[in-house]
Each structure stands twice: as structure tokens, then as C-alpha cells.
Amino acid sequence: MSEKEQAARAAAGTGQSGKSESGRPDMSVTIAGVTLKNPVMTASGTFGSGMEYSEFVDLNRLGAVVTKGVANVPWEGNPTPRVAEVYGGMLNAIGLQNPGIDVFIERDLAFLSQFDTKVIVNVCGHTEEEYLEVVERLWDQPADMLEINVSCPNVKQGAIQFGQDPKCLEDITAKIRRIAKQPVIMKLTPNVTDIAEMARAAEAGGADAVSLINTITGMKIDIEKRQFVLANKTGGLSGPAIRPVAVRMVWQAAQAVKIPIIGMGGIASAEDAVEFMLAGASAVAVGAMNFHDPYLTEKVIDGMEKYLVRHSIGAARELTGAVR
């Protein structure tokens, strides 16, 4: 971690005021040396590469767009049905369908670079070599940070195994960190016994930040047809149903590591986003609830600013870890 990051993180807990000249709260946050205009991002896989939601949301307003996972080559993903609604959330088993890094760079990154927002590219792979190939291809591309998906529950072989064993996680983090040109965020899976141990492993491997939580593995059975609803049988649970678990894990990770944390899991309002910040997140991501309300990201930004005003807090970063 750089001195700048340490300073930013230290500032978060000290109540240092960052109120801007206009008297409005300072919404900016700095993660691994990258300053975001506000702490609100999109969660990978719920926002495509921003193109589809640009009809609803002004992408220039977002702290960052986190893109859907991209691999070295196109992936077909899983058979359908890939999604199912459950109480207070949804299950998905998309299987990381993506067009591959070449198309992603030519089309999606080119599209996103027109906007005044930070771009965080989510990287996926089956093997170490596949991750490294994508990271290398992004060397000279307009990506501000990389988020490494070592936690997808829906892809057979690889992927989640990297994220469920602390030694493997530390190892792949170190290998990626060594060759990456951008700050590296490791995205952690909640499907582990001890999230603090996993956060520490990512930090030990040199991660610049961690993001959590990815989805919780779940299942739904159609009792009339007596069959699994998802073709993949299991899928990742997201949405408000998982929020208390996510808040708890962000808090636990925040107690365990010094690197910044990006918190996510069922954020449906500005109040939810504030909760994640208070638990220890330096930034947050809006995920499945984009499907419920395509305008949600902007509402969360506006609502968080109102919360800061209401509580006379000068800067969004002061929220980070304020509840201990």
C-alpha cells in the first residue's frame, strides 16, 4: 500500500473534514491512488459495460463503472434458465458469458472511455495463465483499475477455487500484482468459513483493495415440476436478501486488513450504501437492484449526499469504518 493510500485510509477514521468550497459535502474517495468523484460504483455483471444502462443513467455521474467479467477468449456461459427470482433477491448462473478481451477492448472500453468516470475492468479466467493474459492485454488500455474475479460460483474448474483457499488466493494475487499496470482489487467470495482470513490473504499477496461480497451460492427447486429452476442447479444469490451477510463480512474484513474495501451486496438505497461505508467500506457497488430500478445508482449518489448534509458530515470518506 502506498503512503497516499495509507493517508487516505487514515483520514477516513479521523473525522477530518473535506467539505468543499461550495459548502456541499466532498463526495470523492480515493482507492489505491485513484480518485473517484463519489463512492458509488456498479457491481460487475449487473451493468454490462454500461452501454445498456446509459439509456437510463448518466454514466458521467458514477464513481466508477465496473464491467462484466472478461476473459482471454469469448465464453459461452451456462445453459438457460440462468436466472430465477427468490424472496428478496435473485439467483443467477450466467457462467460468465463474455465476448473476450479483444472485442471488449475495441467496443466496450472504447465506449466507456468517452465518459468522465473511472473504469474498473473485471477479469475472469479458468487458469492462472488466462487471468494473466487478460491483465497483460490491459496494460496500455484505458482501465483505471482491475477487479479480479476469483469468486464466481458458477464456473466449473478454476475461478472460485482461487478464492476459497487462502494460499491459492495469496499466490494468484501476487502473480497478478507483479504484472498488472493498474491497481488490483481482489473480489472475494462469501462462500468461505472465514472472510477475514481471505481478506488477509489478498492483502498479503499485494492486493491494492478488496471488494466483497460476490454472490452466495444458492438453489431453487420447482416443486410442481420437481426439478431445479436453474439449468446449472446452483446459482449465486444476490439482492437485499444477502445484505446483512455482506455488511457483516465487510466489517470483519475491515477489522482484518488495512487496504481499502469496496462493499456490495443487496444495496437498494443510499441508506444501504451508507451502512456499508460505516461498516468499513471506502466505496460501494450497486448490483442486482439495478434490475429493479435502472436509475438506482444516481439515486444512491444523491441520497448519500443528502445523508452527509443531514448529519453535517463534510466528506463521504469520513463514513468509512466510523462504526466500530
Place this chain on the structure above:
Amino acid sequence: MKKKTTMTVTDIRYLAEGICSMTLRYPEGEAPEEVKPGQFAGLYPNDADKLLPRPISICRWDPEKKELRFVFRVAGAGTASLAAQKAGDTVDMLGVLGNGYNTGRLAGKKVLLLGGGIGVPPMLELAAALSKEPGTEVTAVMGYRDSDMFLTEELGKYARLLVATEDGSAGTKGNVLDAVREHGVKAQAVCACGPMPMLRAVKRYAMEEEIPAYLSLEERMACGVGACLGCVTKTAKVDGHSHVRNARICTEGPVFGAEEVEIG
């Protein structure tokens, strides 16, 4: 332009057992300029625990009153909650979505419309649109479980109507293709919406007849706008957007040329 809009229910009633008709009016100035037959919208149940919009095809569009009519089967708690709304209530809607039928391609032809079960409703808007195209002869063959049918009277206004019922209580006993064969209907193009076994049979029928078929597909959806990749169909060729052999039903579809999709 897609948007989420709070619509007002102007009419709601059951047409048959478990089949609800709901008409929604746009607020002043919010209506889209164009609605194509075969497009759909995402209707949000008024239930805090249900997050996802229900993809429901457009049955009628009234550009004067700015009203969209939906006819849907009450299949679970979400659609039951929609069906429980009253006139004057509001329903949030994401729309309008999907590509719809290319009526220009069908104009001036003998067109066969096939609807099975809850695949019937979008055929009404399509029949109405085609009835305005000069020289277009439309035969609508609709399939139901039994004589508890719906939308037949309205379809009859815009097309020559034939029906098939599984139990034989009305029209031809059997499915829509049984009715087509029984009546010796000949067409230059076919449009179909219905359950997957019916769509597979329609694809085979169109190949035998050597006529183009346009199929409206259905899949469990999440975002409805092409971001989540939940609702894909297998395609014959590599899709231009996904760069794999998958196309998004909500965005590239729901209407596909039969030869474009691999539906088994």
C-alpha cells in the same frame, strides 16, 4: 428510448380462467413514439420482496389513448399480484423492450399467425398492424387447452380466424399445426408465439413449406435491457453482440428468424 414509468391501470379483468387482461395508460408526455407488434414490457409486481420485472408481451397499443394492453397468465405470486390491481392503481413498467416483428417484411403477403396459449396475445397487435398493410392476407390460427378461449372475437376483426383445442371442445382437436393442415391453409410467411414444443414444430413446418418463419421466444429474464445476459437463446451463427453463439432474447429478440436460432 427505454424507461421505467409509473403507469395507471385503466381496465383490468379476467378473460378466461387464469388469463388476465390489464390496460395501462402512460402519464402525459411519457408515451413512446412507436410501439411495434411483438415488443414487450417488464411489469413490476407491487410487492417489496419481488425485484424483477415480469416480461409480458404487448397485446394492444392505442396511440390515441396512450394505452398498452397486456394479457397474461397468472402463473405465480408476481403475476397474481399484478392481476390483483384495480382500475386507478399504478403499476411500474419498464418499456418498451425488444425488437418486435418487422411488419414491412410481411406486407403484401399471405401471412399465417400462430399463437399457442399465452402466445396468443401478441398476435392480436400483429394481426391489427398487418390488417393495415394493403394486399396482406392474414390467417390467425390460435391454440387453446379447451373452449375457455380468449381474444378470439378481437382477432376475428383483423384476420381469418381458426382455432384448435387440445380437448377438441372447439375448432380442430389438436394443436395449431393440426388446424393449419385440416384447413389446408397456405402462406408465404409464418409468425408464431407459444410454448417451445410448438415453436420447434413451427420451425420444421416452415422448412417443409420453404417459407420464412419468425418466432417469438420466451426465457426467464432479469434486467430486460440486455445487461445481465440471463435470457439468451442458442444461435446458429456467432452473434454480433455476444461474439458467441448466444443472442439476448430481451434485446436481439424476442422475435428471431427461425433459421437464426437453435431451439432443438
